Amino acid sequence: MLTGGGDCPGLNAVIRAVTRKALGEGYEVFGFRNGWAGVLKGDYFPLTRERVSGILHLGGTILGTSRTNPTDDQLETIIKHVKSMDLFALVAVGGDDTLSVASRLHKRGVPVIGVPKTIDNDIDGTDQTFGFDTAINIAAEALDRLHTTAEAHSRVLVVELMGRQAGWIALEAGIAGGADLVLLPEFPISLAEICKILKQRQAGGKNFSIVAVAEGFKLEGAEVLQTKELDSFGHVRLGGIGETLCREIEKITGIESRAVVLGHIQRGGTPSAYDRVLGTRYGVKAVDLAINGEFGRMVALRGPDVIGIPFDSVITEGVDKKTGKPKLRMRNRFVSKELYEVARVFFG
Secondary structure (H helix, E strand, O other): OOOOOOOOOOOHHHHHHHHHHHOOOOOOEEEEEHEEEHHHOOEEEEEHHHOOOOOOOOOOOOOOOOOOOHHHHHHHHHHHHHHOOOOOOOEEEEEEHHHHHHHHHOOOOOOOOOEEEEEOEOOOOOOOOEHHHHHHHHHHHHHHHHHHHHHHOOOEEEEEEEOOOOHHHHHHHHHOOOOHHHHEEEEHHHHHHHHHHHHHHHHOOOOOEEEEEOOOOOEOEEEEEEEEEEEOOOOOOEOHHHHHHHHHHHHHHOOEEEEEEEEHHHOOOOHHHHHHHHHHHHHHHHHHHHOOOOOOOHHHHHHHEEEEHHHOOEEEEOOOOOOOOEEEEEOOOOOOOHHHHHOOOOOO
């Protein structure tokens, strides 16, 4: 088993569940350290009942994680290590990038099961990913707290939340936290319209406003970046939309504005009860799929049920921004127009 990509509340619940279920079925369990980097190095250790005892409520991952993206040559090294260990199954817990590597390995004959993980809730094929519930509760509490400061100082507070291509955190935290404006990557809105809404609110007697914005929101059609450098999976590093919006809002409206960036706070710390249960269900189902020989599948929540769906049903072919070559990637799950319209009711 391995955990890859960003850390996420509920990872240890999955690790515990996979370990306990597999041990109960008579299998040995091993954990690779630091995602695909650990599989490449053959760096692993045994997972026992004692080792996973007491980790259910812990944030992070006892296995460690990384954003390692194996090359085709490195995939062959991974395959050799898997064969040398005589592994019955490899459970990969991660998001878009981790699971796209798992799919590549499956196509090369490795017995892989995928478990979707991301606080962004943007993986297609599943109704929800664990970690999301914790993240929106943290973000909603932050919005609750910021209301008093915004009102006391008669300010616009722009709260920058995670969400690269899909604005699920900003949407649900914004609704739950009473944001006066929610800005998402999926639904463009001009700077002029943003300022108009805020000025109308001020004219209506409200001396403050809370704006929830996803980090991937495009201001006048352009992403705001920390750097244009690409990571190993070809992603730019987003960040700064909150501060940029503040400057523009204050310049156009004259209303004092401040930015708040929650950043990694959203994905750190103790997972919610919901995420502990969902992660546990995912881990148990992953072992069931392996025992039944249903490899090349991702665990998914559909309605009340946890099922297994083929990687091919949620994988699409994209282009590697670094090399320009075709690459496999997970399809994203975006906020629907219907849900966005719910948030729009409370704009202003």
